[in-house]
Amino acid sequence: MSYAADTLYTPENLPSKLVFVRHAQTYANVNRVWHGHTDTELTDTGHLQASQLGQNFHHYMQPDVIIASPLLRTRLTAQAIADAHQLPVSLDPRLMEFHLGDWENTSFDDLQGKMAVAARLRDEPDFTPPNGESQNMVRQRMVEAVEEIIQEHAGAKVAIVSHGVAIAVTLAHYLANDTTQWLNYNMSNTGIAELCLATRSLPSFNITSHLLETEAK
Structure with a gap:
C-alpha cells in the first residue's frame, strides 16, 4: 500500500496532536556507528534523558496514546513517558x-569514506x-504505520517514539x-516534533527543553 504525499487531511479525521519523539542517547550515538535494526542500550546519559523527558512531557503534551518501535532504545524512552502518564x-x-543490513555497526566515518556510501x-x-x-522502503513502512495510527486515533493526542533517520x-x-531531504529534519536525542497534517x-521541531542537566547528542 502506498500513500500520496498530496493526500488531503481534515482536522476532524486527524489526531488532535501528533508528535514524534526520538529515542534517548545510546552507545552507538556516542561511538558514531550506525545501528538501524541493531538493538543497543541507552547510556547513563540516555537513561537520564529518558527520565527527564517523562517527567516533563506533560508540559508539552498530555498523551492519550503512545506507540513505539520495539527496539530497546525506543521502548525505554517511550516507557518513561508512559510511566508518567x-x-x-x-x-x-x-x-x-x-536498516543497513550488512553495513550495520559501521562507523559514520567509514560510511563517508567508502564508495561514497x-x-x-x-x-x-x-x-x-x-x-x-532503501529510503523508499523506510518511507513505505513508516508512512503506512502513521496513516493507520491517524485513522485509528482521530481526536486523540498521539506520541510516536521512533528513530532519528x-x-x-x-x-x-x-x-x-x-x-x-531527510537531513533537513535531523533531531537530537529525545527531541520532540509536532507534525500538523492538515496544514x-x-x-514545533526538535524541542529539548526537558533536558535540564544533559545535552542531547
Whole structure:
C-alpha cells in the first residue's frame, strides 16, 4: 500500500496532536556507528534523558496514546513517558530505524569514506545496502504505520517514539514529498516534533527543553 504525499487531511479525521519523539542517547550515538535494526542500550546519559523527558512531557503534551518501535532504545524512552502518564506502550515494528543490513555497526566515518556510501544513502531513494533497506522502503513502512495510527486515533493526542533517520524520512515525505531531504529534519536525542497534517507544517521541531542537566547528542 502506498500513500500520496498530496493526500488531503481534515482536522476532524486527524489526531488532535501528533508528535514524534526520538529515542534517548545510546552507545552507538556516542561511538558514531550506525545501528538501524541493531538493538543497543541507552547510556547513563540516555537513561537520564529518558527520565527527564517523562517527567516533563506533560508540559508539552498530555498523551492519550503512545506507540513505539520495539527496539530497546525506543521502548525505554517511550516507557518513561508512559510511566508518567499511566499509559501502556503499543509497539509497531514498522517504526524501526533505517536498516543497513550488512553495513550495520559501521562507523559514520567509514560510511563517508567508502564508495561514497553516505552520499548514496542521502541522495538515492532506491539505493539499498546489502541485505538492508532503501529510503523508499523506510518511507513505505513508516508512512503506512502513521496513516493507520491517524485513522485509528482521530481526536486523540498521539506520541510516536521512533528513530532519528526513520522520523526524518517520514517528515521529508509529508513536508517535502522528497525523502532525500531527510537531513533537513535531523533531531537530537529525545527531541520532540509536532507534525500538523492538515496544514503540512511543523508547529514545533526538535524541542529539548526537558533536558535540564544533559545535552542531547
